[in-house]
Amino acid sequence: MTGLVVRDVHRTDKSIVDELGSLGVATIHEAQGRTGLMAARLRPIYPGAHVGGTAITVSVPPGDNWMLHVAVEQCQEGDILVVSPTSPSDAGYFGELLASAVQVRGVRGLVIDAGCRDVAELSRMGFPVWSRAVCATGTVKETLGDVNLPLVCAGQLVRPGDVVVADDDGVVVVPQRAAETVLTASKAREEKEAASRARYLAGELSLDVSDMRGRLAAKGLTYVDGEPDA
Ligand SMILES: O=C([O-])CC(=O)C(=O)O
Numbered sequence: 375m376t377g378l379v380v381r382d383v384h385r386t387d388k389s390i391v392d393e394l395g396s397l398g399v400a401t402i403h404e405a406q407g408r409t410g411l412m413a414a415r416l417r418p419i420y421p422g423a424h425v426g427g428t429a430i431t432v433s434v435p436p437g438d439n440w441m442l443h444v445a446v447e448q449c450q451e452g453d454i455l456v457v458s459p460t461s462p463s464d465a466g467y468f469g470e471l472l473a474s475a476v477q478v479r480g481v482r483g484l485v486i487d488a489g490c491r492d493v494a495e496l497s498r499m500g501f502p503v504w505s506r507a508v509c510a511t512g513t514v515k516e517t518l519g520d521v522n523l524p525l526v527c528a529g530q531l532v533r534p535g536d537v538v539v540a541d542d543d544g545v546v547v548v549p550q551r552a553a554e555t556v557l558t559a560s561k562a563r564e565e566k567e568a569a570s571r572a573r574y575l576a577g578e579l580s581l582d583v584s585d586m587r588g589r590l591a592a593k594g595l596t597y598v599d600g601e602p603d604a
């Protein structure tokens with residue numbers, strides 16, 4: 375297909391998105407059954423960024439950022455741009471100019487399985503990007519792609535309007551239909567970890583806090599004095 379598709383988005387409820395966005399990527403990933411995590415090659419361009427938002431998906435040809443300009447018009451407050459090239463590319467698709475254009479529209483960040491550039495300016499602007507490369511190579515505006523169709527980005531299926539949360543640990547996608555359930559499970563996990571943390575800080579061993587001793591013994595772990603038998 376050579377034609378361009380720009381589709382309307384039905385976004386996840388904002389209060390759920392914002393609550394998920396306040397939780398860590400590792401927590402959410404665990405709470406949704408260790409699913410949804412994008413490949414570890416996506417790294418933040420500066421440390422400490424932590425955002426949650428609704429996905430605007432952009433499928434782009436290698437070395438061509440035209441569809442990003444088309445996508446800007448579709449963005450609303452609370453969105454995160456999720457960009458994936460149809461073939462691998464490290465080119466610098468996105469920089470401070472495009473960031474200016476989307477930041478005024480309330481976009482919270484960019485996730486791109488390709489390159490970005492102008493990272494000093496992006497850092498100064500406080501516009502977070504998770505990318506597979508930082509690369510000054512420019513891109514052209516020649517070939518159409520798609521905006522707001524489901525796509526695969528860094529190994530994960532992302533549908534427009536899904537929840538995307540990103541922090542120093544990586545990027546996780548929460549499908550819109552599961553968002554409320556995953557939020558509940560994530561909050562429960564946070565509470566459980568808070569209780570464990572308090573016990574660790576009080577000097578208890580994780581072996582006891584998590585009842586591991588019986589399972590270790592069942593596996594045959596033995597404690598010996600001196601040298602183990604050869
Ligand atoms: O202009 C581009 O193609 C990408 C860029 O550097 C910017 O957005 O500032």
Ligand SMILES: [Mg+2]
Pocket residue numbers: 469470471491492
């Ligand atoms: Mg630039």
